[in-house]
Amino acid sequence: MALRQILHHPDPRLRNKASPVASFDAELGKLIDDMLETMYDAPGIGLAATQVNVHQRVVVIDVSGEKSTPLHFVNPVIAETTGEEEMEEGCLSVPGVFETVCRAEEVLIHAFDRNGDPFEMNADGLLAVCIQHEIDHLDGKLFVDYLSQLKQLRIRKKLAKEQRQYD
Numbered sequence: 001m002a003l004r005q006i007l008h009h010p011d012p013r014l015r016n017k018a019s020p021v022a023s024f025d026a027e028l029g030k031l032i033d034d035m036l037e038t039m040y041d042a043p044g045i046g047l048a049a050t051q052v053n054v055h056q057r058v059v060v061i062d063v064s065g066e067k068s069t070p071l072h073f074v075n076p077v078i079a080e081t082t083g084e085e086e087m088e089e090g091c092l093s094v095p096g097v098f099e100t101v102c103r104a105e106e107v108l109i110h111a112f113d114r115n116g117d118p119f120e121m122n123a124d125g126l127l128a129v130c131i132q133h134e135i136d137h138l139d140g141k142l143f144v145d146y147l148s149q150l151k152q153l154r155i156r157k158k159l160a161k162e163q164r165q166y167d
């Protein structure tokens, strides 16, 4: 396994729309393992392949807080949504920014595992929020896109300033 570099907003590669995975091979397995390692190292609770500059529809999540429940979703689709819920979100690609976003309260996900076997999962609470956030990444969308223009501008300025300090 290997750590992969996480792209930071406003990197334009975060805006790419990911393609569906076509072959469930060893390369896909390695990508999933690397993404889990990268997510745990960060540390974070979810990571989309887009964030490590791989533009395929792959997501990893572990909301357990103790690395005990690693999940992966290949070609995930939200089949049904119920209700609405506001929750504070953050993102490994938007470091240091936490803002409240409104999303569906419950979702039914259709996806494939690393072997190409299809599965369904009902999710609510933090897991539901996380999967919606990660699928957005696959479509080139960030959680800050839901905020007001003014807030988005402030966040871009803050991140650009921090970026200059690291360079």
Ligand code: NI
Binding pocket: 090, 091, 092, 093, 133, 134, 137
């Ligand atoms: Ni994110």
